Amino acid sequence: MSERQILTQVEDGILTITLNRPEKLNAFTRDMQQQMIEALDEADANDAVRAVVVTGAGRAFCAGADLSSGGDTFNADARADRPTGLQPDGGGVLTLRMFECRKPLIAAVNGPAVGVGVTMTLAMDIRIAAEHAKFGFVFARRGIVPEACSSYFLPRIVGISQALEWCYSGRVFPADEALRGGLVRSLHAKEELLPEARRIAKDIGDNSAPVAVTLIRHMMWRMLGADHPMEAHKIDSRGIYNLGKGPDVREGVEAFLEKRPAEFKSKASRDMPEFFPWWEERTFS
Secondary structure (H helix, E strand, C coil), X not given: CCCCCEEEEEECCEEEEXXXXXXXXXXXXXXXXXXXXXXXXXXXXXXXXXXXXXXXXXXXXXXXXXXXXXXXXXXXXXXXXXXXXXXXXXXXXXXXXXXHCCCCEEEEECCCEEXXXXXXXXXXXXXXXXXXXXXXXXXXXXXXXXXXXXXXHHHHHHCHHHHHHHHHHCCEEEHHHHHHCCCCCEEECHHHHHXXXXXXXXXXXXXXXXXXXXXXXXXXXXXXXXXXXXXXXXXXXHHHHHHHCCHHHHHHHHHHHCCCCCCCCCCCCCCCCCCCCCCCCCCCC
8 A cells, every 4th residue: 555645634514635745845656646635535436525625745746746766757768657649648647637526625835845746726716825935937947847747737827927937947936926916815824724615615615515615616626628609608507407496595694584595415525517517528648
């Protein structure tokens, strides 16, 4: 069995995934990738989980790929532990799984996030950071290109000019620059970071219908690639029609009129409307 490189805990409807190689600054490995994917699979199947928070153990979030193989770290054809020929990059396999997730994903960046340590957060929905955190899209300084589908995610989050500046230079930059550039939502003292991430997650879990949240997550992300607002209008209309005749909407409206908290009963694992998922299957080739 592979060594456990993440810690998981479910509490108050929140799954916290902690990258757990603190002696290596949580450097990313294939085992970590697979364990994170398994944790996301379990989160999607567990209706008690309403949101996911990802953070790092020790002083780093994730220092990027484990470079212990030296100059052949990224050379699959020279590595005995990897198949030869074109293979999907591990960071991309992870972020594509995040993209398909049914639960909101929140990154609590507690320290340096470099290489895949930052690109993995781009498929998450909300990023907050410690005031002392640092970020770096360092790929060009290693002679390689960004991965983890970041050429899709990063320009959509921060704009094409900012994305290119950070990726062209490959420099490591401080948290306040990440905030100004729109990469993170807010900065927090170290001891306040995880409580703030959990506060955001708990607010979602306590007050929002899980089926609606899942639909909203996928509608927002997938409409980023739409070529006309009519595509949004079509999926909005299907959502309004299908959810509008269901029990969650009745409960939400009645709770509002009666000035009480809503008690939503529908489950994201089993009660999604029949048109979900509406997009084409994506495969690597």
